[in-house]
Amino acid sequence: MEVVIASSPVDAGIGCWDLHSGAEQLRYRSCTSTPHGLACVGQRFLASSQLRDSSSSSGSILYWSWSKPQVEVKSFPAEPIHPLVSNSDGMYIIGGGSSGAIYFWEVASGRLLKRWHAHYRAVTCLFLSDDESLLVSGAEDGCIRVWSLFMVFDDIGMEMAKNPYEYSFSEHTLRVTDMVSGYGGCNAIIVSASEDRTCKVWSLSRGKLLRSIDFPSIIEAVALDPGEHVFYAGARDGKIYIASINAETTSSNSYGKHIIGTLSDNSKGVTCLAFSKDGILLVSGSEDGTIRVWDAKTHNIVRIYRLAKGPVNNVLVVRRPLYSNRQTSENSHSSFSRRHAPLLPPPLGKYVNSTDENVDSGAVSVPQTPSSDIMDAPYLSYHVLTKQISELQQQSSAATGMEVDRLNLDCKRSVEIVQKWKEMFAYLHKFCVDELLGNDQTQTQ
Amino acid sequence: MARSKPSSSKKQPKRGVDFKKIKRKIGRKLPPPKNATNTEIKSKAIILPEQSVASERAGLAVSKKGLTLKELLQQTSHHNAKVRRDALTGIRDLVLKYPAELTLHKLAIIEKLRERISDEDKVVRETLYQLLKLVIFPALKKDVPGSLISLMMAYIFNGMTHLATDIRLMAFKFFDLVVQHYPSSFFMYAEKVLQNYEDILRKNHIYLQDRSKLKNALVGLVRCLSLLPCNRRTVDPSYGKNTETQGSLHAYELEVPKEHTDFSSIIKRLEDILPILVNCFQDFIPLVHPMSSLDAQSFDCMLYLLRSIDLSVKFFLYGIDKHQTDFGVTKPTYNEKDMPVWGEIATPVFLRKFLEVFPLNQLHNTSGKDEDKFFILNIEITEIFLHSNEWIFTSAILMERFLEFIENLLSGKIRFNSRSGKALQEKHLTSLLPFIPRLVSLVANTWKSRLLQAFTMAFKDCKPESTLNLAFLSAIEEMLLPSKRQGILLLDASEPEILDHQITWIRELPVLLVRLGDTLSSLSKVILHLLLRLGQYAPMNSSLAWEYDIMQHTLGEFYSMCLDDGSILYGPFMKLPKDCQELSVCCLYYFSSLDSLLLRSLVYCCLCDNLEPSVLFRIIDVLHSAYKIGHLQLVDLISFFVTLVARWKVLPGRLYTHVENAKKISNRETFKAITGAVCSCLRQMGDDALIFQIVQRVILDEIPLNPPIDNLCGMLRLLVILDSRPTKLSEQSIIILSNSISEYLIDAASYIPENGDEVTDSNQISICQYYLVPCFFLFDRSDKLLNLVLDLMGSSIGEDNSSLACNHDTQHTLDLSSRIVAVVSILLYMHQDIKIRRRLSSCKGEITRILQKMRLQLMQSSNEMGNTLEERHKIQFSFDRLKIAAGQLNCWDADELKIISLFE
Secondary structure, three states: OEEEEEEOOOOOOEEEEEOOOOOEOOOEOOOOEEEEEEEEEOOOEEEEEEOOOOOOOOOOEEEEEOOOOOOOEEEOOOOOEEEEEEOOOOOEEEEEEOOOEEEEEEOOOOOEEEEEEOOOOOEEEEEEOOOOOEEEEEEOOOOEEEEEHHHHOOHHHHHHOOOOOOEEEOOOOOOEEEEEEOOOHHHOEEEEEEOOOEEEEEEOOOOEEEEEEEOOOOEEEEEEOOOOOEEEEEEOOOEEEEEEOOOOOOOOOOOOOOEEEEEEOOOOOEEEEEEOOOOOEEEEEEOOOEEEEEEOOOOEEEEEEEOOOOOOOEEEEEEOOOHHHHHHHHHHOOOHHHHHOOOOOOOOOOOEOOHHHHOOOOEEOOOOOOOOOOOOOOOEEHHHHHHHHHHHHHOOHHHHHHHHHHHHHHHHHHHHHHHHHHHHHHHHHHHHHHHHHHHHHHHHO | OOOHHHHHHHHHHHHOOOOOOOOOOOOOOOOOOOOOOOOOOOOOOOOOOOOOOOOOOOOOOEOOOOOEHHHHHHHOOOOOHHHHHHHHHHHHHHHHHOHHHHHHHHHHHHHHHHHHHHOOOHHHHHHHHHHHHHHHHHHHOOOOOHHHHHHHHHHHHHHHOOOOHHHHHHHHHHHHHHHHHOOHHHHHHHHHHHHHHHHHHHOHHHHOOOHHHHHHHHHHHHHHHHOOOOOOOOOOOOOOOOOOOOOOOOOOOOOOOOOOOOHHHHHHHHHHHHHHHHHHHHHHHHHHOOOOOOOHHHHHHHHHHHHHHHHHHHHHHHHHHHHHHOOOOOOOOOOOOHHHHHHHHHHHHHHHHHHOOOOOOOOOOOOHHHHHHHHHHHHHHHHHHHHHOOOOOOOHHHHHHHHHHHHHHHHOOOOOOOOOHHHHHHHHHHHHHHHHHHHHHHOOHHHHHHHHHHHHHHHHHOOOOOOHHHHHHHHHHHHHOOOOOOOOOOOOOOOHHHHHHHHHHHHHHHHHHHHHOOOOHHHHHHHHHHHHHHHHHOOOOOHHHHHHHHHHHHHHHHHEEEOOOOOEEEOHHHOOOHHHHHHHHHHHOOOOOOOHHHHHHHHHHHHOOOOOHHHHHHHHHHHHHHHHOOOOOHHHHHHHHHHHHHHOOOOOOOOOOOOOOHHHHHHHHHHHHHHHHHHHHHHOOOOHHHHHHHHHHHHHHHHHHOOOHHHHHHHHHHHHHHOOOOOOOOHHHHHHHHHHHHHHHHHHHHHOOOOOOOOOOHHHHHHHHHHHHHHHHHHHHOHHHHHHHHHHHHHHHHHHHHHHHHOOOHHHHHHHHHHHHHHHHHHHHHHHOHHHHHHHHOOHHHHHHHHHHHHHHHHHHHHOOOOOHHHHHHHHHHHHHHHHHHHHHOOOOHHHHHHHHHHO
C-alpha cells in the first residue's frame, strides 16, 4: 500500500493517507518534526527528529510503529538533529546536527557508529545516493558536501586524504533548503535549492556545477521527474515551478531562463515535495497545512489532504506493508519467543562507544524474502551472534549433552514425520493412479 | 626613291648640255627636296606585362609585378638572393590582395616557403619571418592542419642543426613563431626542440658575444616552457563561471579527447636542460660582478634564463603535486621510477648551488637604473626559491637572506628608482604575494611575526585602486579561511599574534569597501565574496566570528549613513552592480545578531527610489531567513517591515487615468508586491497573536505621522492579515485608528466610481477595492471602530460647517461639498457590501446624524451666496441617495424616519 505521510512543526502528529484511495490511516501523535526530519526506516517504522527549544542542549528522535499512534521509542542524541535519513533496508539512520556534525547510527543496536564534523553551520538536508554509497549533505552556510560512506569509516584513509569529503560545493550563498538526486549512483546529477533563489544542478561524477537557475522566489523543495527531463521546484510564493534539465531552453519566458511552467493554485508557500513511485503523482506540502496531490502530466490537483493549521514541513511517499491483518493471523500461532521480541529497536545512543567495541562494528544482515513478516525482520547484530557463540562454547558438557539428546529426539521425531509423510504420499499416489486407471477402464468399457 | 635622285642628276651632264651644271660644294648639306619623304621612324618601347607569351593571365591573381603565385614560388628558389627576396615580397603583396589564394594553395605555399628557413641570406630569412608572422599565420589562424606544421617543422629542425650559427638561431625564432600561433605544436615536438635548445645552450660561450641572438632563442624557450602545465595560483576564485552554455544536460556530448602528451620524455629533457640553464646563468655572473654597469642585452638574457629556470621548476612541482592528488585514482602521468630522480635527488643539488648567488650585486654602488635591474633579477631568483622551497632543504642562512629580502620588499625598504618603478614594483609584488600564506605557515615563529607584520603594513598602505589589492585579498583569504582544496586552516588562529593580524585584515575590509566606492566593482565583488566566505566558514563562537559580527558597525556606512542634519548619504551599495548588491545582502545572513543600526541604514537604502525592486525583495527574503535561524530580533524585523511599508514612496498620480504613466503604475504595483511579501513573511513567523501585538504597536507609532494613502493602506493590510475575528485591537488603538481611517476613507472615496450602476473602468474598481477592502475587514471585526469612524465622518462635515460661517473661502466650501459627496459615496459603497450592510444597520444613530448634518448643510448653503447651484445640487443628490440607502437598511422605525423627513 503506497501511503503519503506528512508531519508538521506544530504538534499535529504524523498524518498518513492512502495515496490512491485517499483514505486517512492512523495519525501518529505528538510529533513536531524538523524540516527533512521525517524518515521511514526500512518500511518497518517511522522516525522523526523533533524541534526543541533552543535552550535544551540535547535533541530528540522518536519512533512510531505502523500499528500504534503512540510514540514507542524515544532517544535523545547529544545535540538537536535536523535532517534524518535512513537507508532503504533500514539498517542505519543518519542525522545532521545543529553544530554541523553528522551522526551515523546502527538501527538494530542503537549504537552511534560514527560522528564526524561535516559543516561549519547546521546541517539542513541529507540524502543518500540511490546506490547508497554516497551521502550528500547541505548546510546553513550554503555548502554542499558529498561523502563517501566507505571513506567515512576508513579512519586511516581519512587521515591520508587531503579532505575527508569527495566534493565540496560552495557556490550557494545562503542556506541550502533541499536537494534531490537522480538515478545512476555516483554518476547521477543532484539538484539543490537554496534561499539565494537559485537551484543548481551538479554532476556527481565530475564534481562540478552544470547549471544554475534563477527563480522568482525562494525555492523550499525540489523533486526530480523520474525521467530526469524536468525538476519541480516548490517556491515560497506558493507556485511549483517546472524547470527543464534536458530540453533546449527558450529564451523568452515570463519566469526566467530554463523555467518552462508552473503548477499553481494560489496557496501559501510550498514547503516540501515528493514523487510517488509511479512517477506521475506529485505530492506537495504547503505552508497552510494542506497536502496536495498533483498529476504531473495534466498539472491538475487530484486530491487535497488536510494535516494541521500550521505548516506542513515533511511529505514522504512510502510503501507501507500490509501487516495489520496478517499480524493478527500470525499472532494466533506465533511462537512464544516471537511474542516477546521487541517490536522496535532500542533507542539511539548518545555518544560513540568506547574503542574496544569499535573493533567489531558492523552488522550481519540476513537477507529476507519479501513475503516474510517485515515487523520481525531477521537481522541480527554481529554482537548477538558472537554472544551466542560464546555462550555455546562456555556451556558445560552436561548442557551440551542435554542439547544433543534434545536434538536427537528432534531428529527422531522428524524422521518419523518423514516416514509418515512418505506413507501418506504413497497412499495418495496409489489412490490417484487407481482413480485414473479406473476412469480409463470405465471409458473403454 | 630619295637615293635615285642624285644618280639621275649625274647621268644627265653626260648626255648633253641641255641642263645647266650645278656645282655643289663638298660638305655642304643640301636642302631637302621638296618632295622628299620623311623616313624617320619613331618608336617607343612596348612594355609587356608578362614575359611568357604562352600563358593567358586575364583574371588571374597577380602580384604588383604581374607574376602569378606559381611563378613567385618558383622564384623563391632562385639562385640570386635578391630575386628570392623579391619573390617573397611578391607573395606578400599577392596574399594581401587575394586572401583566397592563400587558403586555396596554403599547402603549396608552405611547402615552397619552408625551404627558405635555412636560407643563407640573412635578409631573405628576415623577409620570410616577416611574411609568416604578419601575413600567413594570422590568415591561417583558423584552419591549420597538423600536416602544415609538420611540413614546417622538418625544415626548422634542419635549420636548428645548421652549421651557421645565424641560421641556427633564426630557426629557433621561427619555431617561436610557430609556437606562438599554434601552442599545441610544442608538445608534438617538445623532445626534439628541447634537445636542440640544450645543444645551443651548452655551447653558449660561442654566442656570448652575440647576446641579442641568444636572447631571441631564450624568448622562444620561455614561451615553450610557459606552455607546460604548472600549479596556477589563480587569483580569481571559481565563482562567476559561466555554466549557461549547455542546453540540455543529458544530451550526448561530443567528447574531444584531450591532447594527450607524454610528459615523461619532456621531463627527461628538462632534467638535462635545467643544469645547463643554471650553468649558463652562472657564466653571466662573472661578467656582471666586476663591471659597474650591466648592459641591456645581457640583462635580458639573464632574465630569460631565470624565467626558464622558474618555469621548469614549476613544472616539476606540478608533476609532484599531480602525482599526489592522482594517488590511486587515475594512472599517474609519470612512471614510478621517474619520481625520485627529478623530484628530490637530482635537481636540487645544483639548484642549491645556484641559489647561493643570491642576492646579486648588493655591494656595488651603481646607478639607479642598474639597481632596478638587479632588483628584478633578485625578485626572479626569489620566485624560483619560493617555488622550490617546498622540496629543497635550504640552509638557514640562505633562508634568512631570502626572508629578509621578502620582508624588505613588502615593507617597501627596497624601492625602484626609475619612474616606472612603482608599476614594476607592484607587478613583482603581485607575483610574490601568493607565496606569503604558505611561507608564513612554514617559517619559524620569529620570522612569522616579522613577515606578517610587513604584510599587514603593506596591505594597509596599499591604495584602494591598486591592482595589488587583488593579490592581497587572495592571500588573506588563504590565511583566514580553510582552503578550498584541503579544508584545513593554514594558520592557527589560537595564537594571539596571528589573531591580531587577522583581525586587522578583517577590519580593513569594510573600510576598503567604502573607500573603493563604485569605482572598481570587480574588486568590490572580490571583497564581498571574501566577507561572505568569512561569514560562512568562521567557526561558531570563535573570535573570528565575533570579529565578523563587529564588522557590521563599519559596514553600515557601506549601505547608507544618516548625517547630522537629517539628510541621508547613500553608500557605495546603491551604485554597485546587481551581483555585488546580492552578495552584500547575502553577507547580512551570517551576522549572528543583526544590529538595529545596520538595519536602519539598510532601510534608508530600501526606501531610496533608485534601488531595484528585485534587490529589495532579496533584502526582505534574507532578513526573514536570518530571523528564522535566530540571527535577528523579532521586534527589529517587524519594525523594519513596518517602516518599509509606511515610508516607501509611492509616486503620486492616479493609476488608472493615463497610459503614459506606465512608470507610476509599476511603482504602485511594486508597493503592492512589497506589502504582499511583508505580509507573507509576517504570517510565516509563527504565533500570530504575539506578532499582531508588536505590529500593532509599531504601526500606531507610525500612523500619527500622516502617511500617504497608499502607505496607510499597506499598514492596514498588515493589521488585517494578522488580526482575527473579533478584533484583537486594543481600545486605545481603535481610537487612534478611527481618526486616520475616517480621513483615509474620504481620500479613498475619490477612487470610487461615480455611479455604481454604470460600467466603469475595471481597473478603477479594483483600485477602489484595494483601498477599501482592508477597512471593511476591520469594520467587520470591530463594530466599535465602525461607530467611531462614522461619528468622525459626521463630525467632519459638521466641523467644516461651523468653520464655514466665519470663513467665506470658496476653496473651503468646495472642499466641504466634495467631502460630503465623498462621505456619501463611501457609505453607499459600504452599503453595497452585504456584510458591511449588516454592520451598518447596527449603527443607524451615526448615519442619522450624518443625514442631519447634511440636511443642515443644505439649508445653510441655500442661504450662502458662495455656494453655486451646481454644488447644492450635488449635495442634494447625494443626500437623496443616502436617504434611500438608509431606508433600505430597513431598520429605521417610523419615528426616526419622520424625524429625517421633518428635516426635509
